[in-house]
Amino acid sequence: MSKMSVNFNPAAEYAAKNLAQVDRRLDKTMERLSSGQQINSAEDNAAGFAVRERMRSDMAVMQKGLENLGQGVALVQTTEGALDNVGSILTRMKELATQSASANVSSDRSKLQEEFSQLAEEVDRLANSTEFNGRKLLDNSLSTTGIRIHYGTGNSSGSDYFQLVLNGTRLQDLGLNTTTIDTQDNAQTAMDAVDAALDTVTNSLATTGAYQNRLETMQADLQVSLENLQASQSVISDADMAQEMVALTRDQIIQQAGLATLGQATNVPAQAVSILLGK
Numbered sequence: 363m364s365k366m367s368v369n370f371n372p373a374a375e376y377a378a379k380n381l382a383q384v385d386r387r388l389d390k391t392m393e394r395l396s397s398g399q400q401i402n403s404a405e406d407n408a409a410g411f412a413v414r415e416r417m418r419s420d421m422a423v424m425q426k427g428l429e430n431l432g433q434g435v436a437l438v439q440t441t442e443g444a445l446d447n448v449g450s451i452l453t454r455m456k457e458l459a460t461q462s463a464s465a466n467v468s469s470d471r472s473k474l475q476e477e478f479s480q481l482a483e484e485v486d487r488l489a490n491s492t493e494f495n496g497r498k499l500l501d502n503s504l505s506t507t508g509i510r511i512h513y514g515t516g517n518s519s520g521s522d523y524f525q526l527v528l529n530g531t532r533l534q535d536l537g538l539n540t541t542t543i544d545t546q547d548n549a550q551t552a553m554d555a556v557d558a559a560l561d562t563v564t565n566s567l568a569t570t571g572a573y574q575n576r577l578e579t580m581q582a583d584l585q586v587s588l589e590n591l592q593a594s595q596s597v598i599s600d601a602d603m604a605q606e607m608v609a610l611t612r613d614q615i616i617q618q619a620g621l622a623t624l625g626q627a628t629n630v631p632a633q634a635v636s637i638l639l640g641k
Contacts, residue, residue, distance in 0.1 A: 380616075380620055381617065381620040381621065384613050384616050384617045384620055385617065387609070387613050388610070388613045388614070388617065390406075391606055391609050391610045391613065392610070394601040394606050395601070395603065395606050395607070395610065397601070398600060398601055398603070399599050399600055399601055400599065400600065400601040400602070401414055401598070401599050410598050410599070413598055414595055414598050414599045417591055417594065417595040417598070418595065420515050420591060421588060421591055421592060421595065423514075423515045424515060424584060424587065424588045424591070425588065427512065427513035427514060427515075427584055428513070428581060428584055428585065428588070430511060430512055430513055431511065431513050431577050431580055431581045431584065432581065433495075434511040434526065434573075434577045435574055435577045435578060435581070436494065437494040437495075437497075437499070437509070437526070438526070438570050438573045438574045438577065439574065440492065440494050440499065441492065441494075441499045441500065441528060441570050442567060442570045442571070442574070444488050444489075444492040444499065444500055444531075445500075445531065445563055445566055445567050445570065446567070447488055448485055448488055448489070448500075448531050448563050449560065449563045449564065449567065451481050451484055451485055451488075452485070452536075452556055452559050452560045452563060453560070454481060455478055455481050455482065455538075455552075455556050456553065456556045456557065456560065458474050458477055458478045458481075458543060459478070459543045459549045459550075459552040459553045459556055460549075460553060461474060461549075462474045462475070462478075462543035462544075462546070462548075462549035462552075463543075463546055463549035463550045463552075463553060464546075465546060471543065471544055471545070471549075472544070474543055475542060475543055475544045478542070478543050478552075479542075482533055482538060482541070485531065485532075485533060485536070485538070486532055486533050488500065488531070489501055489502075489530060489531045489532040489533075489535070490532065497509060499528055500528065500529075500530055500531045500532075501530055501532060502529070502530025502532060502535050503530075504526070504527060504528040505527060505528065505529045505530055506527075507525070507527075508525035508526050508527035508528070509525070509526050509528075510523050510524075510525055510526075511523060511524060511525075511526055511577070513580060513584060526573055528566070528569075528570075529562070529566050529569075531562075531563060531566065535562075536558075536559035536562055536563070537555055537558060537559060538555055538556065538559055541555045541556070
């Protein structure tokens, strides 16, 4: 048989303990509902918190990798545009060389040579001025080491980055730095030299096209990987809003009942005093 005491009220202690537990659960539920996440700090789920933070780090790096690939595509497109212009100029130079190689244009060769020289200077100018974010693209500075495009979360060649190599298109790179069409013989030699230069530029255009296809494919693959990682992170971190609302409603009811119970339990010592006083 339980006894009535004024020094210790087990019913009130029990009610207060349960009410404190409900309050803590309500705090956590409100935190999850307000943030939309079931893991808001390491104490919620230490292992899950560590995995989520690692995933978030990888997602941030992958986002930057997508940006790098996008800039790589823009770089290649800039290079391709310049190479197209060089190819058009070389085609015109081939026309001039062919015209000068004919015996019936001896009096016009000086004019043909003048245009040929101007076009040659434009080829050099394009090679030395084409750049992307301050990096020269066609001055032969990228023909050996290339430029690194980093897109992965690690630092391994092939799986995280690759080198984009671009050959130069200066006159000396194309073998045209001493080419002239001021005589019929020189014009015939120039035809072969310009042909070889056109082959070089055409091969460079094919290479830039392959680079662009590769970069765009890697962009698509990386985007899929990022979306999958985001989905996995959501499973670990995001709160089930319906479940949390059910928990909130349940604990609010328990809280109200606990407050009422605690109020009743605290009246027990007062009842004991009333009995002693004969009231």
